[in-house]
């Protein structure tokens with residue numbers, strides 16, 4: 001039989017793996033002269049290259065035999081120890097009933113959570129909009145998604161409460177809720193402390209787990225209470241996920257989960273079958289980067305750069321964007337959401353025109369589990385240079401204008 005069509009060999013689950021629009025885009029964008037406002041890449045200026053050269057040779061000379069070896073699935077002990085110290089300085093409570101497992105990026109943490117906790121048809125609550133990578137990871141477990149809208153104070157927990165009441169009256173039960181409470185991707189908002197407390201109460205009352213994804217709380221641009229849900233709940237039902245991707249290097253692929261130790265035991269079994277363990281060498285380097293304060297200095301430097309770039313993007317939008325468009329004013333994170341003037345406009349359909357004109361973004365529909373958001377897009381300001389941000393917004397405005405005519 002011919003191998004020109006291999007579909008008969010492909011597992012059914014692959015149909016659920018929608019290739020990330022971001023990654024597809026980056027492929028095109030990388031091969032053309034296009035200003036990318038698409039991905040969520042850190043500014044390479046923030047990479048501590050010289051410090052890492054020093055650390056690399058120190059780790060290899062002093063700990064090479066261990067650093068180049070296999071290591072425990074849960075992570076290298078000295079890295080886990082440094083991480084717990086770092087988290088407690090950030091106000092993330094790791095209680096005596098909790099445990100920490102290192103993951104290969106926080107994307108793997110989301111995958112492990114999906115594989116370990118979500119069965120087909122389970123009810124899973126997501127924000128509208130939510131992080132595309134989480135939607136894609138959870139989708140593989142074939143849940144029923146429930147979308148709850150966001151506003152400037154984060155997920156609207158009153159709407160959530162009404163939905164929960166209705167579901168429970170119908171005999172249905174939510175298993176898990178996923179949120180990015182601080183400096184949301186893509187919405188740029190932070191959930192108010194009152195709502196965070198309300199959410200924790202609802203999780204108690206309706207007996208569901210909360211997955212708190214926290215890659216961006218180091219990047220808040222206004223005075224913000226960043227108390228994590230993990231520290232507001234004492235019952236062990238919050239699963240805290242974070243990463244070194246934006247505060248050291250995404251190339252290291254280092255993330256982690258803090259959760260009740262009985263749940264972490266299940267995560268450990270799952271991770272073992274995925275990749276045995278996260279690369280030992282980058283764990284040793286990360287331990288050293290945390291211990292010697294390198295991570296803290298990256299955070300300080302990156303936060304100043306991103307705050308400035310955020311302001312540049314907002315000014316460019318004020319100066320050049322087509323009247324009638326709405327955009328978010330992020331209080332944290334790396335993204336601005338833009339909404340086009342008309343409901344019937346579709347940013348996915350407009351994307352090729354934009355790329356031809358020289359700018360890329362991520363169409364908004366991919367962030368909404370309820371199929372809405374087609375006239376929105378996500379714009380990144382951390383990676384492009386300041387002059388590219390201005391140029392990119394000018395080009396984008398012209399593309400939108402020509403669609404409106």
Ligand SMILES: Cc1ncc(COP(=O)(O)O)c(C=O)c1O
Pocket residue numbers: 040104105106107108131133180185213215242243244245250254255
């Ligand atoms: C909200 C959120 N969660 C998780 C991730 C995954 O990050 P990584 O796998 O690099 O840790 C990202 C990346 O942009 C993100 O924005």
